[in-house]
Amino acid sequence: MKLGVLTVPLYSKPAEEAFAILAKMGVEALEIGTGGSPGSVHLNPAEFLGNPGRVKEYKDMVKGLGLEISAFSCHGNAVHPNKEIANKAHDEFVQTCQLAELFEIGTVVTFSGCPGGTPDDKYSNWVTCTWPSEFSEILKYQWDDVLIPYWSETAKLAKTYGVERIALEMHPGFCVYNTRTLLKLRAAAGDAIGANFDPSHLLWQGIYPPDAIRALKGAIYHFHAKDTKINQQQTRINGVLETSGYDEFLTRSWLFRTVGYGNDAGVWKDIISSLKTVGYDGIISIEHEDGLMSVDEGLQKAVDFLKGIIIKENPADMWWL
Numbered sequence: 001m002k003l004g005v006l007t008v009p010l011y012s013k014p015a016e017e018a019f020a021i022l023a024k025m026g027v028e029a030l031e032i033g034t035g036g037s038p039g040s041v042h043l044n045p046a047e048f049l050g051n052p053g054r055v056k057e058y059k060d061m062v063k064g065l066g067l068e069i070s071a072f073s074c075h076g077n078a079v080h081p082n083k084e085i086a087n088k089a090h091d092e093f094v095q096t097c098q099l100a101e102l103f104e105i106g107t108v109v110t111f112s113g114c115p116g117g118t119p120d121d122k123y124s125n126w127v128t129c130t131w132p133s134e135f136s137e138i139l140k141y142q143w144d145d146v147l148i149p150y151w152s153e154t155a156k157l158a159k160t161y162g163v164e165r166i167a168l169e170m171h172p173g174f175c176v177y178n179t180r181t182l183l184k185l186r187a188a189a190g191d192a193i194g195a196n197f198d199p200s201h202l203l204w205q206g207i208y209p210p211d212a213i214r215a216l217k218g219a220i221y222h223f224h225a226k227d228t229k230i231n232q233q234q235t236r237i238n239g240v241l242e243t244s245g246y247d248e249f250l251t252r253s254w255l256f257r258t259v260g261y262g263n264d265a266g267v268w269k270d271i272i273s274s275l276k277t278v279g280y281d282g283i284i285s286i287e288h289e290d291g292l293m294s295v296d297e298g299l300q301k302a303v304d305f306l307k308g309i310i311i312k313e314n315p316a317d318m319w320w321l
Contacts, residue, residue, distance in 0.1 A: 001272070001275070001276075001281055001282065001283070001284055001310045001311055001312055002028040002029050002068075002070075002282075002283050002284070002310075002312070003026065003027055003028050003029070003283075003284055003286070003303060003306055003307065003310060004027060004028065004029030004030060004031055004070045004283040004284060004285035004286065005022050005027050005029075005030065005031065005285060005286045005288075005299065005303075006031040006032075006033070006038065006073065006224070006285055006286065006287045006288075007019070007022070007030055007031065007032055007033070007042050008033055008038050008039065008041075008287075009288045009295040009298075009299065010022070010042075010295065011039065011041040011042070015041075015042040015043065015058075015061075016061055016065075018042065019061070019062065019065050019067060020065055022067070022299075023065045023066055023067055025299065025300055025303045026303050026307060027067070027286075027303060028066075028067065028068065028283075029067060029068050029069065029070040029283045029285065030062065030067055030068070030069050030070065031069075031070050031071045031072075031073055031109065031222075031283070031285045032069060032071075032072055032073065033072075033073050033074070034072045034073065034074050034092070034095070034096040034099055035074035035076065035092030035093070035095065035096055036073070036074040036075040036076035036089060036092055036093075036110065036111075037075045037076065038073045038074065038075055043058070043072070043099070045092075045095040045096060045098070045099045046095075048099060048102065049095065049098055049099060049102070052102070055102045055103060058103075059103065069103060069105055070107065070222065070282070070283035070285055071105065071107040071108065071109050071167065071196075071222050071283070071285070072096050072099060072100055072103075072105055072107075072108050072109070073108070073109040073110070074089075074092045074093055074095075074096040074108065074109075074110055075109065075110050075111050075169065076088070076089030076090075076092055076093065076110060076111065076113070077089050077111060077113040077114060077124065077174070078090040078093060078110075078113050078150065078154070079112075079113035079114065079115045079146050079147055079150050079175075080113065080114075080115070080116075080124060081115055081116030081119070081120075081121045081122060081123065081124065082122060082123075086113075089113070090154070093108070093110060093154070093158075094157065096108050097157070097158045097161040097163045098161055100161060100162065100163050101161040101162045101163070104162070105163075106162060106163060106164050106165055107163070107164075107165040107167055107221055107222055108158065108163050108165070108166055108167065109167045109168075109169060109196045109222055110166065110167075110168060110169070111168060111169055111171055111174045111176075112147065112151070112168045112174045112175045112176035112181075112185060113147070113150075113174055113175065114126050114142070114173060114174045114175050115141070115142045115146040115147065115175075117138040117141070117142075118138075118141065119141075124173070124174075125138060125142075126172070126173050126174070126175075127139050127142075128241070142175060143175065143184075143188075147175050147185065148185065148188045148189055151166075151185060151188075151189040151193060152188070152189040152190065154166075155189055155190050155192035155193060156190075156192075158192060159192060163192075164192060165192065165194055165221035165222070166192050166193055166194065166221070167194055167195060167196035167221040167222040168182060168185070168193060168194070168195060168196060169195075169196040169198050169201070169224070170182055170195060170196075170197070170198065170201055170202065171198075171201050172201060172205065177201070177205075178202065178205060178207060178212075179207070179212045179215050179216060182194075182195050182216065182219065183215075183216070183219065186219055191219075193219075194219045194220060194221035195216055195219055195220050195221060195222075196221065196222040196223070196224060197209075197212075197213065197216065197220050197222070197223045197224065197275075198223075198224035198226055198287065199224075199225075199226065199227065199228070199271060200224070200226035200227055200228040200256050200262070200287075200289075201228075203227075203228040203230065203254075203262065203263070204228050204230060204240050204242070204253070204254040205240065206240065209267075209271050209274070210267075210270045210271055210273075210274040213271065213274040213275055213277075213278055213280075214274055214277065214278060216278070217278035217279065218278070218279070220275070220278065220280045221282075222282065222283065222285065223275065223280065223282065223283065223284050223285060224285055224286075224287045225259050225284050225285060225286045225287065225302060225306060226256060226257075226259065226286070226287040226288075226289060227256070227257040227258060227259045227260065227261055227262030227263055228254050228255065228256055228257060228262045228263075229254060229255050229257045229261060229262035229263075230253070230254050230262075231252060231253055231254060231255070234251060234252065234253040235253045235254070238253055239253065240253050240254065242254060246291055247291060249291065249292065255291065255292075256289045256290060256291070257290050257292070258288065258290040258293055258298045258301050258302050258305075259286070259302045259305050259306060260301070260302070260305040261290070261292075261301075265305070265308075265309060268305075268306075268309050269309055272284070272309055272310055272311055273311070276311050284306060284310050286299065286302045286303065286306070288302060
């Protein structure tokens, strides 16, 4: 395993300067935004597609800093009922795949997206319960008519650019938000579909990440190291479906935190060990979204915390047998 970072928090700095800071911290790999919600400040596809010279310069810069690129990220909603939004997200995903081919990157991170409840809707409709009965009809439409056809075709397209791993971040608000929905889409659209496993979005749903990791054996294509702190008092009062602002620290049921500030080292050791158990030996990519810490402090604390937890070497022979 290697330690990585999604570079978005350092967008105030040019790519080379930001990457040098991360290398000095002890980071080994970069997850770089190329569109969608992560933006493309550090790597804009339009500036590199059709320009092999710039691609080589960029690759040489990353390598010269002792780093590698783990994935490109372009989180968007390519099945949004607003065709302008959907088309933009799709185009950014395709451009990212084209860029991935030039950079020889086989993993792209994104969201599954969420359609409307009918073909005539203006906004996405995330269904969270079975009843009233129209909710089941919405789910049938979303999955059978929109989601499965879209990702079945888009996965084939991604493979033509050498992208064999589409790592969907399981995120509430989108159709793929937990273990069951990830495996459902993977079964329907093929094994190019896998998970960008981010514990922070699972923890507040009541999911224990090590158990979910074991259930996703063979389907984890990338990993985000981000934590969530559950406010047990507020959860007992209001539950976990939280719509208040992320800056309402005292009254939210949960908060995104830097790793180690939501759950202790024991939980994170179980997470890392579970990844190792199911054969994931890839990048542990820090995603810093802690509203109580600065960028520099949050990243450095995450790096320091994870350095003592990730498993870097292959296991030894069981000499004691």
